[in-house]
Amino acid sequence: MKIEKLFQRTRFGIFAMFGAIVLSTSILCVITVSTEISAEYEINTSNIAKTVANSSVDILLNRDLATLQSLVDQFIEIQGIRYIYITSETGDYLAHTFVPGIPDEILASDHRSTEPVERDLPGLGIFLEVGSPILAGVAGHVHVGMDLDVVALKIQRAIGQQIYLVAVILVIGVLAAIWLVNLAARPLGELLAYAVELARDGDPEALADRAVLARNDEAGHLARLFLYMARNGKEPGAMSPAPQPAD
Amino acid sequence: MCAGIVSGLVLNIKLSRRRLVESGLAALLTAPWAVSLRAATVLPGIDSGADGAESDDIVLGVSAAFSGPSRGLGTELYRGAAACFAHVNASGGINGRRIALKMYDDGYQPDPCVENTMQLMLEDQVFLLFGYVGTPTVTRVLPILKKFQSENIYMFFPFTGAQPQRQPPYGEFAFNLRASYGQETAGLVDNFVRIGRRRIGVFYQMDAYGRSGWAGVRSALARHGERIAGEATYGRGAKFTGSMRQQVEILKSAAPEAVICIGSYAACAAFARDAVDLGLEVPIANLSFVGSENLLNLLTEGREDSERYTRLLVNSQVVPSYEDLSIPAVREYRELMERYNPQVPEELVKEEYAALPQSFGSLEGFLNAKLLAEILRRLGGDVRRARLEQAVFSVSDFDLGVGERVSFGPDRRQGLQTVYYTVVEEGRFVPLEDWQAKFA
Structure with missing residues (x-):
């Protein structure tokens, strides 16, 4: 005989407890992953800007803009980095990666600024731009644009993987709990069936x-x-x- | 090795004079540029670091564009060089040794070019690098030459006028024959300014090649107290079927009086087409690298009104016109091209390409090969890489047959300085005699 009512609350409690764990874990995961990945990309972008700036010194002093462009072209292959431009101390654009041209928003910006700034470039996307001075700014500035869509995609993917894992654990946990409850309820069912037979016969x-x-x-x-x-x-x-x- | 690279391909000039005599196949005189393929390394048994020329062949390593939108450049450059080498080999070789080419396709892309170069230097043990095509490719290879400088591997006569292989820190590892992009762009700017066209826009390929030309235009304009009026870019690998209307609109808004293009023939032809269609009717100049004949073919093929697309074109060249039969080297080039008519080995051909009977590209390849053969001859019987630089520096006031004498030295690593200008007349590029009359 099946025991239905005795463990109803127990089952509900198990669901509620696992649900609360999954929800809280997911929220924590979203916040942590989002913050960590955003910070990591921002730091990487900043480091790339500094690396390009440091690598550019000799090249700029040699007036070798082809090599400078070649350097920039190699860094643009890094995931998430969507544009790089290098300005001279007077604001001339010495190397960049924009096709078909330098966006007006960039042209209108302060080429000396190194503070992280969010840029919405029509037709291109939304970017976090980080700058770095070359030779303390006397030789120019490097600006690196990180594609926030790529970062968001990365965050979504990381969160998705985390939630997928938690969801799998939830399902396995709930199924295991139900199985254990049923295991505990089976002798009671047998006892109930025996008592009913005894009373009937x-x-x-x-x-x-x-x-x-x-x-x-x-x-x-x-x-x-x-x-x-x-x-x-x-x-x-x-x-x-x-x-x-x-x- | 990445996909698209044809591995282990060796092009041998098979028929020496002795073999021809022995075989009695006089008919083969018309086709001594036989091709054989070997999968093995050219020079087996050579220890690592040994010179690539210690066997019978002097093996030259080539990585160039034989596929992709710029395949015409690599193909034509090769054809000219191959005609010359075929003749050298048929005439007894270099001090009795044949010249062989070990060739790879890089599709005008830097990464495959770097891989090819490593293969050529470390595995194939070639004697020197020759006939490379393009700035973005060559600029990535130069640091490799510096890294292996103790091996004395030099790059000879790359098909690019960029500065990196002409100046420190890599200039000492390359020898150039052609004039630089700086000289080409300076000549174009000077002539435009002279006829009153001071507002000059630039359309360029977004890479080291485009930047090199852009820098040349910027520098030349600065000497006239001007700045670049406007600029637009395109990504490497653009095709003629693609649109350049955005680029034309950007430049139109800057109201230029002339536009200098630094790109490949497919993109520059697309730009010229769209510029005319959108009413940007100003002189459009192209550098030598563009591949003038391929550019012209794209603009004229199947068009009855092709003249309106070509009448304002002006292309700078680093070799004289192949139509000028008064030039001895041109006569020799045309004769050998007709005699040998070399084709790119089938294994390297991935896309259809109709080779041109003559072109500026193949003439440059021919002159490159002719000068290299002379340098190799000067090595005498002691063919070692360590002696190459000395042999190059021994070239002084050498008559290559183009009018201008060629000299090299520690501070002179570029053989020719002359820039020629051509315009389209009657469906072909001819020398531009009078800028004022044509464009003023």
Whole structure:
């Protein structure tokens, strides 16, 4: 006989507990991953700007703009970096990666600024731009644009992976909990079925081969108690002494 | 090796004079540029670091564009050089040794070019590097030459006029024949300014090549107290079928009186087409690297009104016109091109390309090969890389047959200085005689 009602609250509690764990973990995960990845990309972008700036010194002093462009072209291959431009100390654009041309928003910006700034370039996307001076700014500035769409995609992917893992754990946990509850409920079902048969048939000897009587747990003790009472025609309150456990 | 690189391809000039005589196949005189393929290393058994020319062949390593939108450049440059080398080999070789080429395709892309170069230097053990095509490719290879400078591997006559292989820190590892982009752009700017066209815009390829030309225009304009009026860019690998209307609109808004293009023929032809279609009717100049004949073919093929697309073109060249038969080297070039008609080995051909009977590119390749053969001859019987620089510096006041004498030295690593200007007349590029009359 199936036990339905006894563990209803237990099951609900398990669902609620796992749900709360998943929700809180997911929220924490979104915040942590988003913050960490954004910070990491910003630091990387800043480091790239500094690296380009440091690498550009000799090239700029040699007036070798082809090599400078070649250097810039290599850095643009790094994931997330969408544009780089290098300005001279007077604001001339000495090398850049814009096609078909330098956007007006860039042309109108302060080429000396090195503070991170968010730029919305029509037709290109939204970028976080980081600058770095070359020779303390006397030789010019490097500006590197990080594509925030790429960063957002990276964050989404990382969060998705985390939530996927938590969801899998949730499903496995809930299924395991249900299985364990059912495992615990099975002897009770057998005991209930035995008690019902005993009450219906009234012949305890005909039911003496039931498996529940052989169980070495509380359900087995109860079943044997019911059998004892049925054999002796006793009411539960008149029974004395109680039978000892089989072991 | 990355995809697209044809590995282990060796092009041998098979037929020496002795073999021809022995075989009695006189007919083969018309085709001594036979091609054989070998999968193995050219010079087996040579220890690492040994010169590539210690066997019978003097093996030259080539990485160039034989595929992609710029395949015409690599193909034509190769054809000219191959005609010359075929003749050298058929005439007994260099002090009895044949010249062989080990060739790879880089598609005019830097990364494959770097990989090819490493293969040529470390695995194939070539004697020197020759016939490279393009600035973005060559600028990436130069640091490799510096890294292996103890091996004395030099790059000879790359098909680029950029500065990096002409100045420190890499200038000492390369020898150039052609004039630089700086000289070409300066000549164009000077002539435009002279005829009153001072507002000059630049359309350029977004890479080291484009930047090199851009820098040349900027520098030349600065000498006249001017700045670049406007600029627009395109990505390397653009095709003629693509649109350059955005670029034209950007430049139109700057109201230029002339535009100098620093690009490949497909992109520059697309720009010239769209410029005319959108009403930007100003002289459009192209540098020598563009591949003039390929540019012209794209603009004229299948068009009845092609004259309106070509009438304002002016292309700078670093070799004289191949139509000028008064020039001895041109006569020799045309004769050998007709005799040998070399083709790129089938294994390197991935896309269809109709080779040109003559072109500025193949003439440059021919002159490169002719001068290199002379330098190799000067090595005598002691063919070692360590002696190459000395052999190059021994070239002084040498008559290459183009009128201008060639000299090299420690401070002179570029053989020719002359820039020629050409315009389209009757469907072909001819020398520009009078800028004032044409464009004023």
